[in-house]
Amino acid sequence: MFGSGIYWIIIGIMNFTCVSLYKSIFLLLLLVFYLSIYPTMYTYVINRFFFRLHIFRFIFISPALWQIFEYIRGNLIIGFPWLQFGYTQIDGPLKIIAPIFGVEMVTFILVSISGLLTFLIIQKKKFF
Numbered sequence: 001m002f003g004s005g006i007y008w009i010i011i012g013i014m015n016f017t018c019v020s021l022y023k024s025i026f027l028l029l030l031l032v033f034y035l036s037i038y039p040t041m042y043t044y045v046i047n048r049f050f051f052r053l054h055i056f057r058f059i060f061i062s063p064a065l066w067q068i069f070e071y072i073r074g075n076l077i078i079g080f081p082w083l084q085f086g087y088t089q090i091d092g093p094l095k096i097i098a099p100i101f102g103v104e105m106v107t108f109i110l111v112s113i114s115g116l117l118t119f120l121i122i123q124k125k126k127f128f
């Protein structure tokens with residue numbers, strides 16, 4: 001996800017630092033690796049501390065934790081707030097609420113919907 005969204009950073013690195021293409025690609029891969037730590041921490045926390053398969057976990061806890069890690073990624077250390085899920089709805093059905101509540105609420109709703117669908121799939125598998 002991050003690699004496809006920040007490919008253009010290679011051009012900036014090459015143009016403004018006089019670094020070769022290979023070093024630019026390496027630096028981009030380091031950035032992608034760093035950014036992937038946050039979804040990994042989210043997955044670890046949700047599975048380690050909220051292991052019960054309860055609907056509350058999927059609809060409220062999961063989106064709240066996702067938003068916490070998005071906030072940390074966007075405002076701490078290097079401050080990289082781009083590529084949030086809410087930006088996928090710029091032409092989608094949730095674009096109506098974005099100007100009122102912001103990209104964070106759109107992301108929260110998307111993760112809640114994803115959690116609800118995941119919960120329903122897991123429950124369906126239990127019965128069959």
